[in-house]
Amino acid sequence: MVKTIQIDESKCNGCGLCVEACHEGALALVNGKAKLVRPNFCDGMGDCLPACPQDAISFVEDSPSPTAPNIVQPNIVMGHPNMMAVPGVQCPIQLALVSPMSDFLKGTLIIGADCTAFKVDNFKQQFVGKDPLVIGCPKLDDRARFDKLVEIFKNNPIDRVRVIRMEVPCCSQLTRIVKASIEASGKSIPCEETVIGRDGGKL
DSSP, X not given: OEEEEEEOTTTOOOOOHHHHHOTTSOEEEETTEEEEOOGGGOOSOOTHHHHOTTOOEEEEEEOOOTTSOOOOOTTEEEOOOSOOOOSSSOSXXXXXXXXXXXXXXXXXXXXXXXXXXXXXXXXXXXXXXTSOEEEEOTTTSOHHHHTHHHHHHHXXXXXXXXEEEESSGGGHHHHHHHHHHHHHHTOOOOEEEEEEOTTSOBO
């Protein structure tokens, strides 16, 4: 079971404050009412709850559906993309928190395993520079979190992907997931892999 939100449309006044509060892009206004249009993007953190002045949003537990399509219906007004690119690494960087409509998602996208930044000295200088970065863990993160990559590739002008992962077996899944997401997006985006050893050096 996963924690997600439900919206009582009889209470919703269409103010859109919850949509703005949702950095994951899971909510949208549909015909004047807030709706959970991308359930797989909901991280269950509940940032939208305190934003709602009508007390129309509550938590529920639901069965995960990682293969469910993320369909956005016509007449949807999406919320604000979460962050503009700024000098240095943008925020947020966790894949679970990055909106697939963020302005910084363009050019070369760096996708790093969580551990890599803590094993490599000067990780940003070596691998990131001014490129956008998202991080995640293929072992600990829910598989549905990575479904967001398909939307990221599909909706943004990304022309190259660099995967930075650890040499440990569980981390090898990251590259497979990224390549599968590129294929599912219908695009042909070059993807290269850098493997970091247990000592923090490149293999």
